[in-house]
Amino acid sequence: MSGERISVALCTHNGGSFLKELLDSLDAQTVRPAELIVCDDVSIDETLDILKDFERHASYPVKIYCNPVRLGVVRNFDQAIRRCSGQIIALSDQDDIWYPEKLARLVPKLAEPGCYATFCNADVVDEALRPMGYTIWQRVCFTPVEQRAIAAGHAIDVLLKHDVVTGATLAFRAELVPFLKDMPEHWPHDAWIAVVAAVCGGLTLVDEPLLAYRQHYGNVVGGRKKAWTREAVAALNMDRANYYRKELERWGVLMARLYDMPAKQSVSNSLAAKLAHLSRRASLPPIRLQRIAGVARELFLGNYSRYARNWGSVAIDLLVR
Numbered sequence: 384m385s386g387e388r389i390s391v392a393l394c395t396h397n398g399g400s401f402l403k404e405l406l407d408s409l410d411a412q413t414v415r416p417a418e419l420i421v422c423d424d425v426s427i428d429e430t431l432d433i434l435k436d437f438e439r440h441a442s443y444p445v446k447i448y449c450n451p452v453r454l455g456v457v458r459n460f461d462q463a464i465r466r467c468s469g470q471i472i473a474l475s476d477q478d479d480i481w482y483p484e485k486l487a488r489l490v491p492k493l494a495e496p497g498c499y500a501t502f503c504n505a506d507v508v509d510e511a512l513r514p515m516g517y518t519i520w521q522r523v524c525f526t527p528v529e530q531r532a533i534a535a536g537h538a539i540d541v542l543l544k545h546d547v548v549t550g551a552t553l554a555f556r557a558e559l560v561p562f563l564k565d566m567p568e569h570w571p572h573d574a575w576i577a578v579v580a581a582v583c584g585g586l587t588l589v590d591e592p593l594l595a596y597r598q599h600y601g602n603v604v605g606g607r608k609k610a611w612t613r614e615a616v617a618a619l620n621m622d623r624a625n626y627y628r629k630e631l632e633r634w635g636v637l638m639a640r641l642y643d644m645p646a647k648q649s650v651s652n653s654l655a656a657k658l659a660h661l662s663r664r665a666s667l668p669p670i671r672l673q674r675i676a677g678v679a680r681e682l683f684l685g686n687y688s689r690y691a692r693n694w695g696s697v698a699i700d701l702l703v704r
Contacts, residue, residue: 388417389486390469394459395421398477399429401510401597406437408481408594414490416473419445422463425453430477460550460572464560473554474573478597479505480512485593489554492587499585500555500576502548505596512595519596523547524693533588538581539650543657545692548577548586551594555580562644569633578637582646623703627665634658653689660686664700674701 391409395402409419419441421434431449438445448466450459464472471493473486485503492501505519520530525547532541541547550573562579566572580586638654660681667674678700681687687697 387471387490388469389414389471389473389490390467391416391419391473391475392460392463392467393419393421393475393477394424394456394463395426395430395434395477396424396453396459397426397428397430399426399433401478401599402430402433403437404480405475405477406433408479408483409475410437410441411483412481412486413483414486416443416486417469418443418467420463420466421445421447422459422466423447423449424455424459425450455568457566457568457570457572457575461563461566464563467557470557471554472557472560474550474576476551478599479551480508480595480597482593482595486554488589488591488593492589493554493556495587497585498556498587499559499583500553500580501587501589502552502554502577503589503593504591505549505552505594506592508595508597510597510599512597515598518592519549519552520547523549530588530590533586534590536584536587538586539578539653540689542574542578542581542586543653543690546571546574546577548573549596550576551596553577559583559585564640564643567633567636569629569636579644582637582641582644582650584645584647621699621703623699624665627661630661631658631665634661656686657690660690667700669704671701 393405409416423431423434431447434445434447438447446466448462454462460474471490473489475481489501489503492498507515507517507519507522509515523546529541529547532538550571553573553576555576559576559580562583563576566575570578577586634654634657638658641651641654663677663681667677678697682697691697
């Protein structure tokens, strides 16, 4: 182990139901963190009492910051990260269980040359920690081919298609923080950290589940599988114009900030091509039959396979109003 200081950044909001179990699992790490930074987003349950009790007994410093007003997940994690003093920062949700070897397995990856960030898999469990029969990588359709691509140094190619990194599985070097700047609201915090690390050429993975990712009524995002029929109905009822507006804004923010990062020209070219692909899809005619030629062109050029998640993207462009 490198001996570098590890900070854990934990964001809380009314997390009293499961918080103690999470804190106990942090305390059971075979490689202990040097500090726990907690930013509480105006909890009104027993969250702060649990945190203060843990602070009194923890074997490492626990620093608790209470927001005077709600900031939301992205801004709260942004400030928690910036308050960390360690060379390595690991993110934590308030309701999961870390397996004892989580930090011990993630940290050595960050010692590899050029590695800015790494992430692991997670077992998806219910409220009572009963396995739900799949992992978070399976839930987000992170395929073995994509896993090999990231392991081979091609993370940006995967992330231009879809988000595969969950915040609770993520750890990164403090050198990445200046490139994160103020996290944009257009992006989930974990997706932003991952894509910035990939743009900088330093995102890798640990191919094993290192935590129990708990599903319950209060999950902000969650990892529950949905029946394909529900997903299909939701897709057919989506607002295409609003979806593409948000996607163009999201990737446009990354393009605007790209020049402050150590990105290769090939990354800039791929991002520009992604934006052009999205723009063409957003400009498809309102009459469905008139879209066929444009969709066929993007298919022929291979742009759906490079910049869209799966065949569902083609279906959306052909069928959704």
